[in-house]
Amino acid sequence: AQKITQTQPGMFVQEKEAVTLDCTYDTSDPSYGLFWYKQPSSGEMIFLIYQGSYDQQNATEGRYSLNFQKARKSANLVISASQLGDSAMYFCAMRGSYNFNKFYFGSGTKLNVKP
Amino acid sequence: NAGVTQTPKFQVLKTGQSMTLQCAQDMNHNSMYWYRQDPGMGLRLIYYSASEGTTDKGEVPNGYNVSRLNKREFSLRLESAAPSQTSVYFCASSELAGESVDTGELFFGEGSRLTVL
Numbered sequence: 001a002q003k004i005t006q007t008q009p010g011m012f013v014q015e016k017e018a019v020t021l022d023c024t025y026d027t028s029d030p031s032y033g034l035f036w037y038k039q040p041s042s043g044e045m046i047f048l049i050y051q052g053s054y055d056q057q058n059a060t061e062g063r064y065s066l067n068f069q070k071a072r073k074s075a076n077l078v079i080s081a082s083q084l085g086d087s088a089m090y091f092c093a094m095r096g097s098y099n100f101n102k103f104y105f106g107s108g109t110k111l112n113v114k115p
Numbered sequence: 116n117a118g119v120t121q122t123p124k125f126q127v128l129k130t131g132q133s134m135t136l137q138c139a140q141d142m143n144h145n146s147m148y149w150y151r152q153d154p155g156m157g158l159r160l161i162y163y164s165a166s167e168g169t170t171d172k173g174e175v176p177n178g179y180n181v182s183r184l185n186k187r188e189f190s191l192r193l194e195s196a197a198p199s200q201t202s203v204y205f206c207a208s209s210e211l212a213g214e215s216v217d218t219g220e221l222f223f224g225e226g227s228r229l230t231v232l
Contacts, residue, residue: 009155035220045205045223091157093221101146101165102173103221105157 002027004092006106013082014114020067021077021090021109029096034075035103036066039089048090051075079111087113117141121206121224128196128231136191136227138206146209147189148173148221149181151202158205164189196231203228 003026013019025034036048051059051066059066067076075094079086092106119140128134140147145166150158150173160173164183178200180192189208193200207221 004157006157037221043203043226045207045221047220047222050220093158095219101148101163101171102160103148105150105159107155107157 002029002032002094002096002102002104004094004104004106006090006092006109008109009107010110010112012112012114013079015084016081018078018080019082019111021079021092021111023075023077023092023106025073025075025092025094027073027094027096029098031097033095034066034068035093035095036064036075036077037091037093038086039091039108040085041088045091049077082113084113084115087111119206119208119222119224121204121227124225124227126227126229128193128229130197130231132196133192133194134196134229135193136204136206136229137188138190138224139188140206140208140222141187142208142210142222143186144208144210144222145186146219147183148207148209149179149189149191150205150207151175151200152205152226153202161191161204193229196229198231201229201231 005024032053034051038046049061063080065078089108091108122137148163149161162181164170167186204227206224209219
């Protein structure tokens with residue numbers, strides 16, 4: 001079975017600083033995809049970044065990067081130069097190759113950016 | 116471009132009542148999903164439909180039924196609502212087709228907040 005663990009229920013970061021949100025996963029699938037989503041207080045789910053298990057390089061999308069350590073089964077999200085608008089819930093998710101239709105989500109991390 | 120549209124956005128039910136959440140996507144995606152979101156538990160998959168005409172159970176299917184009416188529409192029905200079904204429900208779709216994990220992030224609707232008294 002797949003499992004996603006986010007151990008930080010809440011975090012604070014100073015505006016303009018970088019922050020790392022932790023995500024570890026457990027799977028026996030030979031290949032899988034890892035996703036991060038942002039959920040602002042308005043409630044919508046916004047896709048941020050994707051990392052494939054066979055990708056040689058860490059994914060980057062603007063100020064977002066994914067620190068992928070396959071041996072440790074971790075896929076941490078790094079947000080550089082935090083902005084007030086980054087305050088939100090962040091969810092890590094995974095999809096495996098054995099049942100590629102099932103996305104599994106972690107419990108989320110609430111990020112608060114302080115001015 | 117509407118994306119994924121869910122209705123209703125808010126609903127209050129009494130225990131034992133039934134209701135259907137409607138979902139439609141205009142992105143021609145094959146796969147559609149229903150999730151529920153509860154505080155501290157992330158999103159949990161209720162049912163999904165990999166393609167038109169097929170549906171499968173997710174992690175928490177008890178108390179729910181689904182219908183994939185056509186490629187665009189995927190509805191979630193609560194036959195006899197219970198207070199434990201108070202939650203925010205999200206419909207999502209993905210263009211995923213074929214056995215690949217390399218593409219196909221989920222596109223979400225805005226959510227439906229359901230309260231069962």
